[in-house]
Amino acid sequence: MAKITVGICCMKKKLNSDSMAELLQRLQATGKFTIIRFKESMILHEPVENWPIVACLLAFASSGFPLPKAIQYQRLRNPWLVNALEEQEILTDRVQMYERLTEAGIPCPPHTVIDHGSVEPGELVQELDSITWRGQVLPKPFVEKPQDADDHAVWIYHVSGEGGGATKLHRKKGNQSSIRDLTQSHIRENGMYVYEPFMETGGLDIKVYAVGETYAHAEVRKAPAVDGRVERDANGKEVRQTIELTEEEKNMSRMVVRAFKQSVCGFDILRTTDGHSMVCDVNGFSFVKGNKEYFDNAAMNLTKMLVKSSVNPPRTPLRQRIRQQSWFKAIGNFCSMISKLLLFCYIDIAMAKHWDCGWALDECSPSWPTVCALRRTVIRAPETTEPPLARGKQAFELNGGTGTHVDAPSHFIAGGRTIDQLRLNELVDVPLAVVDVSTVCNTDPDHQVTQDELTADEEIQGRILPGSLVCVRTGWAARHREAETRLREGSPGPWTVYHGKGCEEDLHPDYKLPRMHFPGVSAAGAEWLVQNRDMVGLGVDTLSPDAGASEGFKTHHAVLGADRYIVENLNLEGLPARGARVTVAPTALRGAPEAPARVFATLA
Incomplete structure (x- = not known):
């Protein structure tokens, strides 16, 4: 069996990371794949027509990555994607990310979006311990997240009785991940933000790393809002402990992978002290650091996905197939294809066979013994029985x-x-x-x-x-x-x-x-x-x-x-x-x- 060509398309810092090396070494060890690493200079400066042709593509956006260009390559070559590219644009926008979570039915915090550039007078009222947006009151403590998912300046506003001000989260700098600013009592008004109630989680953050729908590794760490100090071990690594997900949380992982079409991704879960779990952020392509068991499982699951994709590979786009032929031959084949398509459509319509795969429903329809039977009431009222508006109306009660x-x-x-x-x-x-x-x-x-x-x-x-x-x-x-x-x-x-x-x-x-x-x-x-x-x-x-x-x-x-x-x-x-x-x-x-x-x- 010929080896499957797998392209790795990302920025050099990600490509040369220890985590990527751990994964690619395991994939190569299977003997099933030829790994092609796309050079950063090529990604940034060369047209996509010059990029290598691969059967499968593992591409993910990070700072400086030309995502629109990668999408252009995907449309040209049509490789099987480990992580869908167009959906990665959603992950760069917290507003769109929350919309997708809500649409997919994935539990997430209740939230409000305020675009401060379009606020009308009287719509937003700021008070000492709350804000009111269009009549809806959001009491402190609450969280304020910038629309840009790459902006890590997430702020938590506190009630005056607990000192007030705001805890300002930021990217880790040394051993610090947040700072408390007692003078910051008013929210920012310089863009679009997502606002949500602060959820009490006992001072812990849960990071989930999914590889496909059937595997999810989770780790817990001290939340940066606790005291702003990063706990590190003797080797200087942030202290994290592996944690078992509940069945509900495992189901959330499957739903995230499917909703965002990201086979390898990371996301954050809030597990509240009152027993609820919800997704508060989706990070896209993410890896665990320094965990052999995770990389063994990740490589095994990714191998299955890549091999499965080779059984039914995506078809080469029509535009590319035409380019590969002479123009006269291409035009002739195209016209022939159109005529056959019209003929097949006619035959399909004329000869299609249809089945009703269910049963008509009435008061005598068998159902589970504990389920009440359908009850029907014929509505007879002057408005339904007297001309000229007489009409049939019924009401139903059913399980x-x-x-x-x-x-x-x-x-x-x-x-x-x-x-x-x-x-x-x-x-x-x-x-x-x-x-x-x-x-x-x-x-x-x-x-x-x-x-x-x-x-x-x-x-x-x-x-x-x-x-x-x-x-x-x-x-x-x-x-x-x-x-x-x-x-x-x-x-x-x-x-x-x-x-x-x-x-x-x-x-x-x-x-x-x-x-x-x-x-x-x-x-x-x-x-x-x-x-x-x-x-x-x-x-x-x-x-x-x-x-x-x-x-x-x-x-x-x-x-x-x-x-x-x-x-x-x-x-x-x-x-x-x-x-x-x-x-x-x-x-x-x-x-x-x-x-x-x-x-x-x-x-x-």
Whole structure:
């Protein structure tokens, strides 16, 4: 197998750092890569057409780095990016950074942005122990952060009862990282700033270093606001201790990597004394110093990402392919391509096949036994029944987990994304992979799909594409129809469809009802899909991806804990194993952990 060319594009100080050497030595030791170091003089002074062509690019901005030029190179050569370049522009602006955190549903401090250059008279009022901005009071202590993320002059304003003034943070100078200025009681008014309440963390800062979505190393240090003095060991290094992240904080790490598209990045967490955690800064490309275990894990995870990228490399941009041909040949090929594209579009529209992958929802739709059935009220009022404005109006009451529905990460994960925070690029027109295990499930209602079954399916049907919705067809759609029929007929005990005979005395410890029997996906199988196939979500044609007889909802935790979503109660009959595209359309209920959904697939 040919070695993968990996370009390192950054300023000389970063390129020659001990941390970079630790990482690159480990990557080269695998024998899988050819490392090409971009010279700083070339980056600064030569056109991007002269830069080396590489399959993968590790580029990151720092002071003096020409980020727009690197973006130009990426558009020209289209290498696979370890860290997305355009998103790095967001990291240079604290206002945009907080906007992205909020959009992605990542917990962050409540904050206010004030552009002092556009403040109208009366909008901002400064008092001894607070400021009021457009009627909203922010009491001291609070934090003031410049818009420019490279500006480290973050100030903390104190109440007069504790001496007042401000603690002014700055880049470390010797053993000093902040200074207390008792005369600074008014906020700065010379630009745009972010203001947020000061969070009590017991005098500690947590620094997190992520490499991909599955690995995060964290260290704790004394916060610079405590006394402004940097604690150092006998070798002169700042004292930091490795710390274990909570499950919620690990989920935040996954969310940061995905939201900012930075596979290798660092960020700061505030772990408050009242038990909350939130992200207060994202630093982009960051390395730990002097920790062998971290570099071993970082190199291992980065190797996996680089090798995986080589399986499905980015296509060379059309403009570059045309440049590589003679103009006459290029024009001819271009015209031929356009005519074929128009023909294929016509064929796609004329011959596309569509599937409705969910069930119509009504009062007799089977759902989880503890979930209340849909209730419908027909609204009859003069305004809806009397001409000329007579019209049909109904009101509905239903549980979010009714019928075909989506579970967002927050369904089981504290601080996870809610339904309205799921992104369109993981819901709309994504690849669909259907794994058929109906034969074994027909004889074993407690079956849990394993990793071996998933890999065996790939040997027959082909590899599951990254970004797929992976759906498991157990054949239980027929049971859904049977349960629906029993409910519609008013038959007692419709849930015997999911229960075994003589199960009345076998109560499930999780939901205190007779233990159900239907197939699902093992937690290990789900974890393998998340870690090795980068699925956007997991779908099942049963009530849950956790088999009915299983306990602890471990598969839910494996999928939702990786910031993916789950679709339950699907109808997967007739769908091809590969090749179709699927759209999942849950109702965007703000803050909801679950929501009913319409799910449909298309095969051109």
